[in-house]
Amino acid sequence: MSDMNRRSMPLFSIGIVKSLTALTARQIRYYEDNGLIFPARTEGNQRLFSFNDVDRLLEIKELIDKGINLAGIKQMLPTREKPAADTLETPIEPEISDKALRQMLRQELMDTGRLGKASLRQGELSRFFH
Structure with missing residues (x-):
């Protein structure tokens, strides 16, 4: 398995991501609602975050701490399309x-x-x- 695939694997619940990033659950959900992150979802609709999602949240937090608003962050960070649900769980x-x-x-x-x-x-x- 490549390092890129490992970093993209959804592993962390929102509770762990809160601890890793010092963000609140409300902030994390807000960034998701605004299209800055796209955590995977379990069948029970629980969010699961990858290492890449955590890195992205830390970038967002750093920019917010510098006084950049959400519109500025959207322009600064490379935009990513929401992954198609069928590509995440296509059985081989x-x-x-x-x-x-x-x-x-x-x-x-x-x-x-x-x-x-x-x-x-x-x-x-x-x-x-x-």
Whole structure:
């Protein structure tokens, strides 16, 4: 995975972003409403922010602290289009059910134990299947 993709991954809830940026939730939502940031949304409509979103919010905060108003910030910062919702969650492969996935992982764990080879994921999987 490239560094650009990692920085764009939505990871942080608004509570964590508040701590990282010292902005209020209201300020963060205001910047979103004005098209300065575009956090991803979960199925439950919770905002998830990426490292790039946090950097952008810190830039905005710095410009506000210098006395630049929102209109000036919109002109200064490069504008980004809102990403299309379908491009964020386009599955590469057909989805499988949770039950089928658990069965596949359990089978992989059991097969690698019998053959004497350790899977790269075996250490991660073993904590789920006792």
